[in-house]
Structures are given as C-alpha cells and as structure tokens.
Amino acid sequence: PxxxxxxxxxxxxxxxxxxxxxxxxxxxxxxxxxxxxxxxxxxxxxxxxxxxxxxxxxxxxxxxxxxxxxxxxxxxxxxxxxxxxxxxxxxxxxxxxxxxxxxxxxxxxxWRNVNVPGEKEFKNKGVAYCPHCDGPLFAGKDVAVIGGGNSGIEAAIDLAGIVRHVTVLEFLPQLKADKVLQERLYRLPNVTVLTNVQTKEFTGKEKLDGITYIERDTNQEKHIEVQGVFVQIGxxxxxxxxxxxxxxxxxxxxxxxxxxxxxxxxxxxxxxxxxxxxxxxxxxxxxxxxxxxxxxxxxxxx
Ligand code: FAD
CATH class of the missing domain: 3.50.50.60 (FAD/NAD(P)-binding domain)
Known part of the structure; x- marks a missing residue:
C-alpha cells in the first residue's frame, strides 16, 4: 500500500x-x-x-x-x-x-459552460473564465460578462477597472448578486447591465467579435460587439x-x-x-x- x-x-x-x-x-x-x-x-x-x-x-x-x-x-x-x-x-x-x-x-x-455555439471555438480566443487571470489581456477593450450572481458581478467590477466597457448579461429578470456588489456596480460609469436576456451565440471569425442574445420579454434578437466574454455561471x-x-x-x-x-x-x-x-x-x-x-x-x- x-x-x-x-x-x-x-x-x-x-x-x-x-x-x-x-x-x-x-x-x-x-x-x-x-x-x-x-x-x-x-x-x-x-x-x-x-x-x-x-x-x-x-x-x-x-x-x-x-x-x-x-x-x-x-x-x-x-x-x-x-x-x-x-x-x-x-x-x-x-x-x-x-x-x-x-x-x-x-x-x-x-467552469460551467453556457453551451452555446462559439463557446468552444473561441475559448482562449476571446472566451475566458477567469477574470483574475485573463482580465489584463482585455485592457482598453469591450467585454461582456455572462452571469449576474456574485462571481459575475465581482468579475464585472474588477474588469471595469481594466477594460473600456463591460456589459453584464443575466438570464433572470434581476441580478442575483449581493446588494452591496450591485450598488457598487451601478455606480460605475462604464458598465451596462442587461437582465432577462438569453445568450444565443458567441460570434466571430478567427477570434470572438460579439454576442447574440435574445430579449426574453420581447423575443427580439440583438447583437453586441465585444472582444472578450467572461463566462461566470459557476x-x-x-x-x-x-x-x-x-x-x-x-x-x-x-x-x-x-x-x-x-x-x-x-x-x-x-x-x-x-x-x-x-x-x-x-x-x-x-x-x-x-x-x-x-x-x-x-x-x-x-
Ligand atoms: P485542477 O487543476 O482542476 O486539477 C484537478 C486534477 O484532478 C486533474 O488532474 C484532473 O484530471 C483530476 N481529476 C478530476 N477528477 C478526478 C477523478 N475522479 N479521478 C482522478 N483524477 C481526477 N489560476 C492562476 O493562478 N493563474 C491563471 O492565469 C489561471 N488561468 C486559468 C485559466 C483557465 C482557462 C482556467 C480554467 C483556470 C485558470 N486558473 C488560473 C485557475 C487554476 O487553473 C486552478 O485554480 C488550479 O488549476 C487548481 O488546481 P487543482 O490542482 O486544485 O485542480
């Protein structure tokens, strides 16, 4: 033994x-x-x-x-x-x-995956999971965070200090993160929060260039341009x-x-x-x- x-x-x-x-x-x-x-x-x-x-x-x-x-x-x-x-x-x-x-x-x-088209293809080519690790790679760029729980909102606050703009996408009608984190987030000038949205696809050619999502109340499909996305759903x-x-x-x-x-x-x-x-x-x-x-x-x- x-x-x-x-x-x-x-x-x-x-x-x-x-x-x-x-x-x-x-x-x-x-x-x-x-x-x-x-x-x-x-x-x-x-x-x-x-x-x-x-x-x-x-x-x-x-x-x-x-x-x-x-x-x-x-x-x-x-x-x-x-x-x-x-x-x-x-x-x-x-x-x-x-x-x-x-x-x-x-x-x-x-890391839990969102399992949408493009996630596997653009892993390490724009799709990231660890803000402490990969945040600085997106300095000055536009990024999105998938997930409005504590880890997603912490990631968004962290990234907002490094990147140009952060868009948070949350599936539910409201964020699930602690109130203090949400207050902190909403005070930041370079953050947009989208709730009640479903991520549909990560788009791009060689590298990630955007996200397609569906507004769940109107069923409308929208697209935003980002160079990075941090998946923070657990x-x-x-x-x-x-x-x-x-x-x-x-x-x-x-x-x-x-x-x-x-x-x-x-x-x-x-x-x-x-x-x-x-x-x-x-x-x-x-x-x-x-x-x-x-x-x-x-x-x-x-
Ligand atoms: P793991 O690295 O997850 O290793 C687990 C091991 O257990 C593996 O060998 C696996 O095969 C094995 N295993 C699992 N289940 C079983 C089983 N049932 N039987 C036998 N073997 C099993 N951290 C940093 O500090 N800096 C970074 O820049 C950084 N970048 C990252 C980027 C990405 C994309 C990811 C995913 C993580 C990153 N991290 C980074 C986090 C870091 O990788 C982890 O914190 C670290 O690897 C954890 O080490 P661990 O040994 O606990 O687990």
Whole structure:
C-alpha cells in the first residue's frame, strides 16, 4: 500500500505529492489528466517568480519536478469511490482498487459552460473564465460578462477597472448578486447591465467579435460587439464521486479545516475541490503542501 495516495494531477495534487515524497513517504498519484485546468490555460502571469508562462509548459515543468522523486504516477485513471477498511481504499472506474494509509483528494473543479455555439471555438480566443487571470489581456477593450450572481458581478467590477466597457448579461429578470456588489456596480460609469436576456451565440471569425442574445420579454434578437466574454455561471467541483462518504458544502466543495483535514480520518483535500474561498494556482499549491504535511503528521501519530 501507499503511505500517501493523491487523487488529481493539477497544481494541488502535484504539490502535495512532491511534499509527501520529500518526507520519504511512499507516494502515488492517480490523475485523469495530468496537469489539470492549467492545460486549458494559455498565458499565466501570476505564478509568482515566473513572470510569464503557458499552461502546457507549466504542466511539463510539473512532470519534470515529479520525475525527480520516486512517485508512482497513474495517468488516465478516474477514481470512482473511497472507503475505509483497515486501510483507505480508492476504487478506480476501470475496476482496480488502490490501497493507502492516507489519501489527499485534489480533483479540482471545472467552469460551467453556457453551451452555446462559439463557446468552444473561441475559448482562449476571446472566451475566458477567469477574470483574475485573463482580465489584463482585455485592457482598453469591450467585454461582456455572462452571469449576474456574485462571481459575475465581482468579475464585472474588477474588469471595469481594466477594460473600456463591460456589459453584464443575466438570464433572470434581476441580478442575483449581493446588494452591496450591485450598488457598487451601478455606480460605475462604464458598465451596462442587461437582465432577462438569453445568450444565443458567441460570434466571430478567427477570434470572438460579439454576442447574440435574445430579449426574453420581447423575443427580439440583438447583437453586441465585444472582444472578450467572461463566462461566470459557476465553478463546479469534481467531487460527485464522494457522494455519501466525505462531507461537502451546498456547492459540492469538500469541507476542510486549516490543516486540510476532511470528515474522514486520514483523508485530506486540497485546491479547487475544497471550500477554499479563492481558486488559483499558487493557492492550490499551498493547500497541497499543507495537506501533505498534515498527512505526514497523521502517519507519525497513527
Ligand atoms: P485542477 O487543476 O482542476 O486539477 C484537478 C486534477 O484532478 C486533474 O488532474 C484532473 O484530471 C483530476 N481529476 C478530476 N477528477 C478526478 C477523478 N475522479 N479521478 C482522478 N483524477 C481526477 N489560476 C492562476 O493562478 N493563474 C491563471 O492565469 C489561471 N488561468 C486559468 C485559466 C483557465 C482557462 C482556467 C480554467 C483556470 C485558470 N486558473 C488560473 C485557475 C487554476 O487553473 C486552478 O485554480 C488550479 O488549476 C487548481 O488546481 P487543482 O490542482 O486544485 O485542480
């Protein structure tokens, strides 16, 4: 059996595996897609000490770093369930059961898509999901934000300070964001809010050049020109497979304490799959390190 079995090969999982291996622990990683969300990221400008890198390049660096240690990497494998017998047992979708004394869950999250024509085609060519990451790429341009919840309105306020103009599109007749955020938003001079509208298509040729939407009360189709659109309709944690075993909040995020312990003894969690309030690479790496050190602590006490 492993001492530490990490589920997930993104920034959180890789960081926890390296920390665990450096403690001399027998460490394994099970990852569906080694690298995680960064594989879908082009420019990364906030990975501190590296002023600019690209997702696929950073994923290569992860691989190189992991190779320096005796870490057993099992790629293209999906965990299906976890249970505790004498040891912790993780069942894989392909049928095998992997045993370990401790487990670190780092299965990350995925952005909810609007699923309209153009979304896939213009991803990274105007269609973005992370304002902290990609906002500065649209400095001086016109952008739209899809979604009038807290994350959408926070994104719009954030972007309004960087871009020329922001249009918010919300499907419901009113915004769902907290009142303070809405007040803040309505005080900004370069923001337009469209409610009761349905996004129909992201348009463009090589790159995104606009959005077609339908006014739901009049059924009229309209088009606005934008160079960027931020989709902000939710981040979904990859935790469905933990149903009934590990405690999660209403959003499906794994609840962890400051030591990254979960509700199951010996099981830790890190990164975007947890209730950590902010989801970023450096934050995921930090929590991965914390989870590994906590697992080490657990092992020397049990
Ligand atoms: P993830 O990166 O999501 O990794 C999860 C891992 O778990 C993957 O290997 C996945 O395959 C695996 N997995 C999932 N389910 C299972 C399962 N059941 N069994 C086995 N394996 C499983 N952050 C920044 O700091 N700067 C940026 O510039 C930036 N840009 C971004 C741009 C885009 C388009 C996106 C989508 C995100 C961006 N982020 C950025 C956010 C950043 O990528 C995430 O915060 C970070 O990747 C989270 O790391 P993680 O390890 O928690 O999860």
């Amino acid at each position: 492993f001492d530490v079995l990490v589920i997930g090969g993104g920034p959180a999982g890789v960081s926890s595996a390296i920390y665990a291996a450096r403690k001399g622990l027998r460490t394994g990683i099970i990852a569906e897609r080694f690298g995680g969300q960064i594989l879908d990221t082009l420019g990364i400008e906030n990975f501190i000490s590296v002023p600019y890198t690209e997702g696929p390049k950073l994923a290569e660096n992860f691989k190189e770093h992991v190779k320096r240690y005796d870490i057993d990497v099992m790629e293209r494998q999906r965990a299906k369930s976890i249970r505790r017998n004498e040891l912790l047992e993780v069942e894989l979708e392909k049928g095998a059961v992997v045993k370990s004394k401790t487990v670190i869950i780092a299965t990350g999250a995925r 981040l979904v944690p990859n935790t469905e497979w933990l149903e009934g075993t590990i405690e999660r909040n209403a959003m499906g995020e794994i609840i962890v304490n400051e030591k990254n312990e979960t509700s199951m003894p010996g099981v830790f969690a890190a990164g975007d799959c947890t209730n950590s309030p902010y989801k970023q690479i450096v934050i995921a790496m930090g929590s991965g390190a914390t989870a590994a050190l906590s697992a080490f602590d657990y092992l020397i006490r049990n």
